[in-house]
Amino acid sequence: MTGKTVRGPQLVLALLVGAAWLQAGRAVAADPNEAVIRAVEQVLPAVVDIHVQAPPETYLGRVLGAERRGTGVVVDREGHILTASHVVIGAGDLRVTYTDGTGQRATIAGVDSDSGLAVLTPARAPKVTPVELGSSAGLRLGQLAVVISSEGGKERVVSAGIVGALRPFVGYWEYLLERAIQTDAAINPGSSGGPLVDARGRVIGVMSFSIREAQGRNIAIPVELYAAVREELLRHGRVLSRPPRPWLGIYAVDGRGAVMIAQVRPGGPAERGGLEARDQVLEVNGIRVSSMEEFYRELWKGRVGGPMAIRIRRGQDIRTVTVRPGDRHDSLRD
Secondary structure, eight states, rough: OOOOOOHHHHHHHHHHHHHHHHHHHHTSSSSSSHHHHHHHHHHGGGGGEEEEEEESSSHHHHHHHHHHEEEEEEESOOOEEEEHHHTTTSSSSSEOOOTTOEEEEEEEEEEEEEEEEEEEEEOOSSSOOOOEEOOOOTTOOEEEEEEEESTTOOEEEEEEEEEEEEEEEEEETEEEEEEEEEEEEOOOTOOTTTEEEEESSSEEEEEEEEEETTOOOOOEEETTHHHHHHHHHHHHSSOOOSSOOOEEEEEEOOOOOOOOEEEEESHHHHHHTTOOOOOOOEEEEEEEEESSHHHHHTTTTTTSSSSEEEEEEEEEEEEEEEEEOGGGGGGGOO
């Protein structure tokens, strides 16, 4: 192909278009690598390592691990740290380490069981510039997404990918996100609680889950779910502006037009009401349920402490048991 020289009006137009494009995209570099680097430089100093030790004799210590590592991010001038709740609930001792290698103890300031987010209070406010919180509301499929994770102590690791989906996520532990962020950015065992960052260096989500059977399906919780309840979490330790979701204390899985109970928490509402592992849930208060999502939505129409009729199949027998759901928040230290 021969070269072509642009002259006169064409050159002026090209320069104007180029200038306009550069102005509009000033915060996002034309080079994707540069965009990632800038986003990382903006957020990295606020990313912390979280080291948790939990009493091994407790239920949460056995299920989630007596020793856990995760990631968090400093979100305000007081040094509060946002992370995923499963990283820290049930903690007996909690330490955070910053990128300069300094560390200190922290305590759980609040937990939002519905979203799966938690906020920590450090013993002293660190000299760290907090991150800018964005929102998932304007995200588009294919948009750049960067995950920053701790590898222990002051070591951090960065991975970049795209926003692959924005859709509901249903978890086996009585959990439902109406709009989860899915990304193919690689994660490691310490990524839970780490920030998902856009090309402008704004935190748009908190990394939480990985779908093991589906490569590239790593789930982040939209950060605006924290922004909406921040004051309540810091003041009360939980969200009081909405009723608590009724909680049974089970692990559930989808299976052949019904919901299978995979595990029952010892001493929890489900066990007290007579539910057992391998029971198939058919109806909740007379409403047929055929998936975990349907099951949870019917369950959450009830109230904590109120009677709930759950129709089940146990082997060849079909029966109805009455369960009085509890408040999940009351179980977070057990």
